Amino acid sequence: MERKRLNKSKIRHSIECLVINLWKGVDLNGAIPILIIDPGHGGKDPGGGINKYWKEKDMVLDISLYQYNRFKDLGVPIAITRTTDKYLDSGTRSAIVRNSGAKDCISNHINSGGGQGAEMIHSIFNDGKMAQAIADGLKEAGQNVRRVFTRKSGSGDYYYMHRETGNVSTTIVEYGFADNKTDTDRIRKHWKKYAESVVRSYCEYRGHKYSAPGKPLPGLVIDGRLGKNTTIAWQKAMGTPADGIISGQYRNSSTKPILSVDFGPEYTGSILIKAWQRKIGAKPDGFIGPETIRKSQKYLGTPVDGEIWNPSAMVKELQRRLNKGTLV
Ligand SMILES: [Zn+2]
Numbered sequence: 001m002e003r004k005r006l007n008k009s010k011i012r013h014s015i016e017c018l019v020i021n022l023w024k025g026v027d028l029n030g031a032i033p034i035l036i037i038d039p040g041h042g043g044k045d046p047g048g049g050i051n052k053y054w055k056e057k058d059m060v061l062d063i064s065l066y067q068y069n070r071f072k073d074l075g076v077p078i079a080i081t082r083t084t085d086k087y088l089d090s091g092t093r094s095a096i097v098r099n100s101g102a103k104d105c106i107s108n109h110i111n112s113g114g115g116q117g118a119e120m121i122h123s124i125f126n127d128g129k130m131a132q133a134i135a136d137g138l139k140e141a142g143q144n145v146r147r148v149f150t151r152k153s154g155s156g157d158y159y160y161m162h163r164e165t166g167n168v169s170t171t172i173v174e175y176g177f178a179d180n181k182t183d184t185d186r187i188r189k190h191w192k193k194y195a196e197s198v199v200r201s202y203c204e205y206r207g208h209k210y211s212a213p214g215k216p217l218p219g220l221v222i223d224g225r226l227g228k229n230t231t232i233a234w235q236k237a238m239g240t241p242a243d244g245i246i247s248g249q250y251r252n253s254s255t256k257p258i259l260s261v262d263f264g265p266e267y268t269g270s271i272l273i274k275a276w277q278r279k280i281g282a283k284p285d286g287f288i289g290p291e292t293i294r295k296s297q298k299y300l301g302t303p304v305d306g307e308i309w310n311p312s313a314m315v316k317e318l319q320r321r322l323n324k325g326t327l328v
Contacts, residue, residue: 031077032077032101032102033077033078033079033100033101033102034076034077034078034102034103034104034206035071035076035077035078035079035102035103035104035105035106035202035206036078036079036080036081036096036097036100036102036104036105036106036168037064037067037068037071037078037079037080037081037105037106037108038064038080038081038093038097038105038106038107038108038161038170039057039060039061039063039064039065039080039081039082039108040056040057040060040107040108040109041056041057041060041109042057042061042082042084042085042086042087042088043057043085043086043087043088044087045057045087047060047109047110048111048112048113048178049109049110049111049112049174049177049178049179050112050178051178051179051184053184053188053278054110054178054188054278056109056110056112056178057085058085058274058278058284059110059187059191060108060109060110061082061083061084061085061271062191062239062240062275063108063175063191063194063195064080064108065080065083065239065240065241065271066192066195066196066239067106067108067195067196067198067199068080068083069239069241069242070195070196070199070213071199071202073213074199074203074208074209074210074211075208075209076202076203076208079100079102081093081096081097083241084268084271090160090164091164093161094160094161094164094165097161097165097166097168097170098164098165098166098167098168100168102168103168103169104130104168104169104170104171104202104206105161105165105168105169105170105171106134106170106171106173106198106202107161107170107171107172107173108173108175109172109173109174109175110174110175110176110177110178110187111174111175111176111177111178112177112178112179113177113179114177114179114180115146115177115180116144116146116176116177116180116182116183117143117144117145117146117176117177117183118135118138118143118144118145118146118173118174118175118176118194119145119146119147119148119149119173119174120132120134120135120145120147120148120149120171120172120173120174121148121149121150121151121159121162121171121172121174122148122149122150122162122169122170122171122172123150123157123162123169123170124150124151124152124156124157124162125157126150126162126169128148128150129205130169130171130202130205131148131171132148133201133202133204133205134171134173134197134198134201134202134205135148136201137197137198137200137201138175138194138197138198138201140197141190141193141194141196141197142186142190142193143175143176143186143190143194144182159172173198175187175191175194192239195239196212196213200212217322217323217324217325218232218233218236218322218323219323220233220319220322220323221319222316222319222320222323223311223316223319224309224310224311224312224313224315224316224319225259225310225311225312225315226246226257226258226259226260226308226312226315226318227259227260228244228245228259228260229244230260230315230318230319230322231244231245231246231260231272232244233319233322234272234276234318234322234327235272237322237325237327237328238272238275238276238279238328239275240271240272240275241271244260245260245261245262246258246260246261246262246270246272246273246288247262247264247265247268247270248262248263248264248265248266248267248268248269248270248286248287249261249262249263249269249270249287249288250263250267250287250289251263252289253307254288254289254290254292254293254307254308255288257308257309257310257312258288258308261288267287268286269285269286269287270286270287270288271286273286273287273288273292274286276292276296277292277295279299279328280292280295280296280298280299281295282295282296288308290306290307291306293306293307293308293314294306296314296318297314300314300317300318300321301317302314302316302317
């Protein structure tokens with residue numbers, strides 16, 4: 001029995017070390033985060049907060065990446081459990097949070113099941129002040145707050161994100177109900193505003209300096225070529241990671257004229273393109289193809305032929321709108 005337990009704990013320890021090591025490769029740059037953001041679900045787990053506009057796993061990834069980048073801009077040491085559409089089982093997810101070194105965790109979710117408004121859930125062992133601060137911020141941003149609460153199971157917490165995240169104080173944030181029309185309309189229109197309100201509430205709660213997102217306009221050259229600078233400006237406007245690369249694309253005639261295209265990692269699609277497709281009403285698969293180009297041309301009011309030329313009238317209009325800050 002003893003021996004068995006020892007082996008088990010040994011295995012558990014090596015798994016955790018592996019997780020930590022993998023994790024170190026992902027981000028952090030050696031800094032200990034004070035906050036870790038957790039986009040719920042991912043990969044084969046789409047979440048329950050789904051409707052015809054989004055899957056919970058995608059919407060919470062958009063929200064989380066927006067917050068992650070904003071915290072970085074504000075100089076808040078920050079970590080995140082996933083930056084891509086990746087499945088994390090509960091053991092791996094809670095180990096990443098538990099071992100992150102962070103004080104706090106914000107776990108982002110969208111609800112379902114017939115209610116309206118945002119819900120904040122904190123541990124039964126937590127004073128709930130952070131959850132309340134986040135609730136107040138969301139209310140100020142225009143979202144109805146349904147409740148701030150805890151959920152018990154036996155003598156402990158009901159949710160594993162509270163139970164298994166060690167000393168990290170986790171607040172689960174449900175931004176609204178995917179099966180409620182008011183919430184669906186609000187989240188579609190205002191998800192960035194709600195995400196930003198959480199950034200502000202957290203900074204104020206922890207006494208970190210906060211400033212509203214500025215709008216430094218990119219001053220792009222209107223040359224109709226989709227290169228690094230245009231891509232960075234586009235990513236910033238869409239609130240996705242701004243690395244200047246449109247990654248994970250297929251090698252074809254649609255992507256050939258794009259200077260910032262990257263064919264790796266293989267066929268994963270681009271987070272920027274996914275966010276853009278959602279915006280323009282195209283199928284959000286992350287790949288640039290004739291359908292996405294046509295819908296982009298329609299959205300931007302340039303001739304619709306489903307192709308990107310070099311130079312491209314569509315890209316010129318994209319650059320003009322980015323320069324004016326009127327793209328989204
Ligand atoms: Zn969820």
